[in-house]
Amino acid sequence: MEETRALIRRIRRMPAISLRDLGYFLAVAHSGHLSDSAATLGIPQPTLSRRIARLEEVLGAQLFERGGHQLRLNTRGEALIPAATAIIQQANLGFGQVHRLMDPERGTVRLDFMHSLGTWLVPELIRSYRSLHPQVEIQLHQGAAAHLIERVRAGLTDLALVGPKPDTELGWQQxxxxxxxxxxxxxxxxxxxxxxxxxxxxxxxxFIGMLPGYGTRLLLDRLSAEAGFSPQLVFESMELTTVTGLVSAGLGVALLPLDDPYLAPTGIVLRPIDPPCYRELGLVWRRSEQEAPPVDMFRRFICA
Known part of the structure; x- marks a missing residue:
């Protein structure tokens, strides 16, 4: 908080100089002529002269020695050149980054997903999408369903593949x-x-279960509570494949999804839960009126 206040104080002490005025100053400094610079910039010479004079007034110092039609940088103007050049370069870099992020074909999408989806659903989606939009950057993050939902809510990521459906105000597509x-x-x-x-x-x-906050663990906790008992957990994992392997070793029983393409049920028997219960897998996102085009395009592709 103190760092923020210090930044605000520094901003308040800064002179009110526009990026355009710094750009005009650099143009005149490089050419040494108001008329040539005005023609290159596409503005009237009197306008350029006023902008340079305003910059000097704000700074409280003359930046040029004037002689006829020529302007020659003085020591104060020369001192300003490096900072003005760096400011313009960094501003252009930042503007370019923003424009890139808003470009649906070259922008960035932050995608979170549960561990159990990293072997099949996520690779399938990325492979298909990148075949159509190869220059889009997709930043990935794995974690527990509850944690990923909080990341979406906090704006730390754009989209998350989770399950079960969260009881939140977030957007959801099964x-x-x-x-x-x-x-x-x-x-x-x-x-x-x-x-x-x-x-x-x-x-x-x-029971062998997932760690607290993971999708299948959320389902086990809810369904066991509805059945009137609390499961005796002998091991908790981050991976459904580990849970499956430990069941086959006889360590305990577990709640698992049927027909998962990467859970090879060797040495185990899967009995569907009665009454039927389901693991919903879907996409969550934060509702926004100004969703970035790359994110919006990727979301619509997944939800199609």
């Missing part, structure tokens, strides 16, 4: 819907069938 199942070691006493099963039947079983 992309996939996976039925949930109870994953059991194949020698488990409940693994005699692949018929649907109530989650309550596993109330006394040790």
């Amino acid at each position: 992309l996939r819907r996976q039925r949930l199942a109870l994953a059991l070691p194949e020698d488990h006493h409940l693994a005699h069938s692949t018929d649907p099963i109530s989650l309550k039947e596993a109330a006394e079983e040790p």
Whole structure:
């Protein structure tokens, strides 16, 4: 906070000089002639003369020695050259960056996603999009669903692929819907069938789950609470593939999505939850009247 106040104080002490006036000063400094500079800039010579005079008035010092039609930089003008040049260059660089970010074909999209989507959904979407728009920069970030939703809300990212659907004011588009199942070691006493099963039947079983805040963990917490029990967690992971592997090793049972293309259910039995429960996968974004064109185009591509 103190740093912000100090910056404000410095800004208030700065002279009210426009970038255009600095540009006019540099043009005259390089040519040494008002008439030549005015013709190059496409403005009347009296206008350019007034702008230079105004700059000198604001600074409280003459910058040129005048002789006839020529203007020669004095020591004060020479002292201003490096700073004025740096200011103009940095301003042009910043303007260029803003314009690039607003260019739908060359801008930047910040995309967050859950770990479990990094092996299939995210690569598929990026591969397809970059085949159509190869110069767009896509910045990626992985994390837990709850954390990613907060990042979108705080403006730290543009879009996030998460599940389940968040109970927030954010925009949401469902992309996939996976039925949930109870994953059991194949020698488990409940693994005699692949018929649907109530989650309550596993109330006394040790559970392998995702870490708090991760999408499938949010679903496990909600569904177990609805079934009237709190799961006994013997291990918590960041990866569904790890959860699947530990179930196959007989460490416990787990809540997993059916038909996930990268969860090879070797050594386990998947019994759909009854009544049917689903893992919704979708895209969230912050609603804005001024969404950047690259983000808007990418979002519309995903949601199509």
